[in-house]
Amino acid sequence: MGSCPSSSSEQKGTSMAGTPKPLIWVEPGSVVPREAHIHFCCRSPWRSGSFQLWRDGGCLFQINASREQADVCFPKSLAAAGSYSCRYSQGLHWSELSAPLQLLVTGHFSKPSLRGAPSTVVAARDTVTFLCQALRSYHNPKFMFSLLKAGVPHPVQHQSPEGDVANFTLPSVKAEDAGNYSCIYSVGERSSSPSDALQLKVTGERRAWKQRLRDESWGS
Structure with missing residues (x-):
């Protein structure tokens, strides 16, 4: 697990126009009770070495994999309501963010x-x-x-x-x-x-x- 870049310009990076967006999902589901532990997963259309998890417009986590892979799951964390998305890198460039996923905490x-x-x-x-x-x-x-x-x-x-x-x-x-x-x-x-x-x-x-x-x- 790596930390996200500290500055907003570094977080945004250089995006790859026209590349397919990744898919984000959360386990066990997007509606969970308070105190539940969840983990988000991200799938890119091809193998990638780095993935980021974003919440409400800011980068939360970055994974730099030892080998390139198409799917990655971020470590479990305590559920916090919000709008989440993810993205993957190809070389020095980042994909667009995935479609947002709204996590509801009951x-x-x-x-x-x-x-x-x-x-x-x-x-x-x-x-x-x-x-x-x-x-x-x-x-x-x-x-x-x-x-x-x-x-x-x-x-x-x-x-x-x-x-x-x-x-x-x-x-x-x-x-x-x-x-x-x-x-x-x-x-x-x-x-x-x-x-x-x-x-x-x-x-x-x-x-x-x-x-x-x-x-x-x-x-x-």
Whole structure:
């Protein structure tokens, strides 16, 4: 592990125009509780000797590998909310920063409520809406709500409504949309505890498939 350059001009370096951006991800996921330990990983399109991890516009860590590699994972650290990205070097030049990854750290506020409309048991190809409501009052808050699904390492949807309720719509649901959903809300870099989970059940997939075949045959 190496330290990042101290000056902002050295941190920026010389970028390689037109080169593919790297890919950043975080394990175990981008929504974690307070006190969780995480590590970020960066993947370049080809082997590289150096990688940097950035947070909110500044360089955090630099890895100078003993041999060139395409993937690198930075050492585990205590989760700190923010916008993260990474980049890799080729010779004296650095790539552009990856697309940003927003890390959300939960447990700062009371959990919101979550309900499904019209129901959490729906037929395939129907539409379901999850309504997530913050329970704590703030003075002129600016909430960001996130819909989570168990087994998915990142939020399914984000919303920043004017009030304290977010409506997350899943149109034309399929069997793979079934599962356990929850939601959180964030104020600045602090996020609430997750809501109680709701299980979405999708029924009639086979009937919907047969109906779709009939519709297509009538249309041909």
